[in-house]
Amino acid sequence: MSIRLIRSLRSTGPGAPRPHRRRLLAGGAALTAVVALSACGAKTDTAGASDKAAKIDVSGDTVKVGLLNSLSGTMAISEVTVRNSLQLAIEEINASGGVLGKKIKPISEDGASDWPTFAEKAQKLIEEDGVAATFGCWTSASRKAVKPVFEKNKSLLFYPVQYEGLEQSPYIFYTGATTNQQIVPALDYLKAQGKKKIYLVGSDYVFPRTANKIIKAYAAANGLQILGEDYAPLGSTEFGTIANKVKASKADAVFNTLNGDSNVAFFKEYKSAGLTAAKMPVVSVSIAEEEVKSIGPQYLAGQLTAWNYYQTTPGAANDTFVAAYKAEYGADKPTSDPMEAAYTSVHLWKAMVEKAKSFDPEKVRAAADGITFAAPEGTVTVDGATQHIYKTARIGRIGSDGLIKQVWDSGEPIGPDPYLKGYSWASGLS
Amino acid sequence: MNALKGRAARAWYGFAAGAVLLFAVAPAALSDFRLGLFAKYLCMAMVAVGICLAWGRGGLLTLGQGVFFGLGGYAMAMHLKLADAGPGNLPDFMQLYGTATELPWWWRPFANPAVALAATVLLPVAVAALLGLLVFRRRVKGAYFAILGQALAAAFAIWLVGQQATTGGTNGLTDIQGFFGYDLHDPVNQRMVYFVIAAVLLLVVLLARQLIHSRYGELLVAVRDAEERVRFLGYNPANVKLVAYVVAAGTAGLAGALFVPAVGIISPALVGIVPSIEFVIGAAVGGRASLAGAVLGAVAVAWARTALSEEFPAAWTYFQGLLFVVALAFLPGGLASLPAVVRRRRAAAPVAVGEAA
Numbered sequence: 001m002s003i004r005l006i007r008s009l010r011s012t013g014p015g016a017p018r019p020h021r022r023r024l025l026a027g028g029a030a031l032t033a034v035v036a037l038s039a040c041g042a043k044t045d046t047a048g049a050s051d052k053a054a055k056i057d058v059s060g061d062t063v064k065v066g067l068l069n070s071l072s073g074t075m076a077i078s079e080v081t082v083r084n085s086l087q088l089a090i091e092e093i094n095a096s097g098g099v100l101g102k103k104i105k106p107i108s109e110d111g112a113s114d115w116p117t118f119a120e121k122a123q124k125l126i127e128e129d130g131v132a133a134t135f136g137c138w139t140s141a142s143r144k145a146v147k148p149v150f151e152k153n154k155s156l157l158f159y160p161v162q163y164e165g166l167e168q169s170p171y172i173f174y175t176g177a178t179t180n181q182q183i184v185p186a187l188d189y190l191k192a193q194g195k196k197k198i199y200l201v202g203s204d205y206v207f208p209r210t211a212n213k214i215i216k217a218y219a220a221a222n223g224l225q226i227l228g229e230d231y232a233p234l235g236s237t238e239f240g241t242i243a244n245k246v247k248a249s250k251a252d253a254v255f256n257t258l259n260g261d262s263n264v265a266f267f268k269e270y271k272s273a274g275l276t277a278a279k280m281p282v283v284s285v286s287i288a289e290e291e292v293k294s295i296g297p298q299y300l301a302g303q304l305t306a307w308n309y310y311q312t313t314p315g316a317a318n319d320t321f322v323a324a325y326k327a328e329y330g331a332d333k334p335t336s337d338p339m340e341a342a343y344t345s346v347h348l349w350k351a352m353v354e355k356a357k358s359f360d361p362e363k364v365r366a367a368a369d370g371i372t373f374a375a376p377e378g379t380v381t382v383d384g385a386t387q388h389i390y391k392t393a394r395i396g397r398i399g400s401d402g403l404i405k406q407v408w409d410s411g412e413p414i415g416p417d418p419y420l421k422g423y424s425w426a427s428g429l430s
Numbered sequence: 431m432n433a434l435k436g437r438a439a440r441a442w443y444g445f446a447a448g449a450v451l452l453f454a455v456a457p458a459a460l461s462d463f464r465l466g467l468f469a470k471y472l473c474m475a476m477v478a479v480g481i482c483l484a485w486g487r488g489g490l491l492t493l494g495q496g497v498f499f500g501l502g503g504y505a506m507a508m509h510l511k512l513a514d515a516g517p518g519n520l521p522d523f524m525q526l527y528g529t530a531t532e533l534p535w536w537w538r539p540f541a542n543p544a545v546a547l548a549a550t551v552l553l554p555v556a557v558a559a560l561l562g563l564l565v566f567r568r569r570v571k572g573a574y575f576a577i578l579g580q581a582l583a584a585a586f587a588i589w590l591v592g593q594q595a596t597t598g599g600t601n602g603l604t605d606i607q608g609f610f611g612y613d614l615h616d617p618v619n620q621r622m623v624y625f626v627i628a629a630v631l632l633l634v635v636l637l638a639r640q641l642i643h644s645r646y647g648e649l650l651v652a653v654r655d656a657e658e659r660v661r662f663l664g665y666n667p668a669n670v671k672l673v674a675y676v677v678a679a680g681t682a683g684l685a686g687a688l689f690v691p692a693v694g695i696i697s698p699a700l701v702g703i704v705p706s707i708e709f710v711i712g713a714a715v716g717g718r719a720s721l722a723g724a725v726l727g728a729v730a731v732a733w734a735r736t737a738l739s740e741e742f743p744a745a746w747t748y749f750q751g752l753l754f755v756v757a758l759a760f761l762p763g764g765l766a767s768l769p770a771v772v773r774r775r776r777a778a779a780p781v782a783v784g785e786a787a
Contacts, residue, residue: 147604204591378570
């Protein structure tokens with residue numbers, strides 16, 4: 001290193017003006033001017049200025065629909081099953097002549113278990129592909145991320161998974177259960193069984209936290225006691241502490257809103273802590289047939305679940321659905337509640353379009369009220385006001401064969417009440 | 431001296447070409463949707479500029495840039511959510527998940543646009559300065575420094591998820607309607623956001639270039655290559671590194687802040703371990719020591735992600751992985767070293783890697 005270089009290193013302050021400093025200033029000024037010139041869009045307070053309807057591509061003899069599920073990342077294991085059953089429904093509809101004389105052409109996108117990616121792909125499906133409707137999303141976070149995209153483009157999303165309620169977007173149809181069709185009936189069931197002391201275990205994200213808020217409000221009004229509430233980070237497999245806390249609490253039952261892999265670790269710890277379904281049953285709201293298979297029925301046998309559909313649900317429509325699914329994807333593949341809701345959502349959209357005689361989302365929405373479909377879970381009806389559907393609540397017991405047998409149902413489909421307006425104890429929730 | 435002039439001139443031509451591309455070609459050639467995506471890629475490029483400085487030039491493997499990106503993003507999103515809700519009202523998600531009936535104290539300053547804008551840069555800068563002071567003074571370096579960054583990113587993401595009532599939890603802050611009074615749903619305003627991002631990127635690149643080619647920039651490289659020797663010459667390497675780290679944090683914060691109006695969401699998924707690594711990968715593929723390489727690499731990786739996932743929705747992750755492996759195995763200096771590698775092959779004479787800036 002030369003002496004001159006060292007000297008130059010030592011004085012780090014501003015040196016002599018550099019030749020290109022002036023050019024920098026000129027460049028900066030030019031950029032500012034361009035930016036200033038381009039800033040002339042609508043302001044937020046001028047309502048309706050940005051209204052634009054989605055352009056649906058109905059040229060040719062096909063109509064496009066978007067399939068937006070995670071095919072990679074942590075949610076892929078669950079969402080791929082939904083994708084499969086969406087495709088099954090589309091094939092069925094195409095085989096019987098399509099919708100309004102047009103074959104459905106599915107456009108597949110990967111949400112990659114990443115919420116901003118969901119928003120990006122939703123925009124792509126609407127703007128670039130001109131889809132008539134989009135089917136998909138699983139997690140509430142992904143739904144929240146795409147909700148503004150569908151609303152601003154006035155395009156339809158069919159969301160097939162049970163969720164935490166407290167939402168009603170004019171451009172989303174919710175074909176999974178809202179809280180009063182799953183969680184509230186499950187609590188009613190526990191209460192009727194004489195389970196008074198309940199422990200809450202969940203993954204740390206929106207659905208469990210909101211569900212538990214509702215459960216606590218219900219408990220306060222119905223004389224149930226909540227002994228504890230624990231959250232594990234998504235994907236956590238460390239449940240020794242929680243299992244011991246649950247055991248020490250001597251609760252009558254556990255309400256489980258854990259998601260995905262965490263259930264494996266939780267139920268293993270639960271069993272090794274000496275807790276059984278007979279002593280302290282666990283009611284799970286996120287474990288369906290597919291998850292039972294991956295967790296292992298030996299850890300789950302005898303435990304309870306709350307859904308609106310099981311593979312074992314009786315009825316001709318379900319027999320056909322299960323047989324068709326197994327024929328397409330393999331005899332060892334189970335069907336589950338979100339898959340059924342996804343399958344149903346495509347058929348409901350078809351019925352709405354045919355009633356509206358148009359693919360226009362506004363006309364489809366207007367035609368939605370009262371649409372029925374003989375779904376695998378039984379006949380479902382669309383409630384036009386909330387854009388949810390009437391669903392029968394079902395409590396099931398997990399068998400050692402991995403299938404879930406129904407032990408109780410609500411008798412008739414329950415009307416959707418996403419904001420729990422019909423329940424006085426829930427008045428402080430939203 | 432002539433060679434130096436030639437290099438400076440080349441850099442200016444490159445810069446001018448970039449400006450023309452960003453302000454004339456891209457807006458004319460791309461649809462509104464693609465331009466929106468491009469705006470997002472440019473935010474990634476902005477983070478890469480900071481990584482180029484800190485890692486490429488300073489040898490600090492910054493695997494925690496998600497934290498600074500997130501601080502900037504959340505600062506901006508908090509202000510926009512408050513502006514959407516209107517004065518005196520709570521943001522929509524707080525009404526849904528929150529228990530409090532009034533705004534938490536640490537949200538309040540963000541109601542002021544000037545405070546929020548300043549915070550998008552100053553907050554990451556302050557955190558980086560504090561952390562850098564502790565870490566560099568104690569001479570933590572190499573893998574330990576990288577692991578620290580990752581741990582910080584993981585901790586920040588977990589904290590955000592846990593505070594659902596005040597941060598929106600896993601959902602993050604979504605459904606952002608306006609940007610300082612302009613309706614973000616209007617394509618004209620989306621274009622404006624793009625131009626702002628493009629302009630800021632160019633300014634950031636200019637400033638980074640000035641810094642790299644200043645005396646400080648040479649000192650930084652000297653610290654990277656022979657820290658002990660620089661110390662014996664009477665400098666404090668801790669301060670030299672601190673400046674690079676803080677500047678990288680500030681640019682990441684700025685990128686996060688601009689990402690919010692461009693994409694309309696900021697969530698813990700954008701600040702954790704995985705995005706922090708992805709930021710670094712972009713710079714690595716392009717060539718971390720070269721400003722142009724880092725910027726182009728970040729844009730190329732983000733673009734490839736979109737293109738591959740649209741073309742092969744079921745298998746794109748494999749292609750993406752393959753791309754990284756091939757790029758880093760055969761071009762350790764990144765794409766920016768390609769001309770040098772080609773020249774070396776031709777002349778069979780050694781040429782420094784990563785000097786294409």
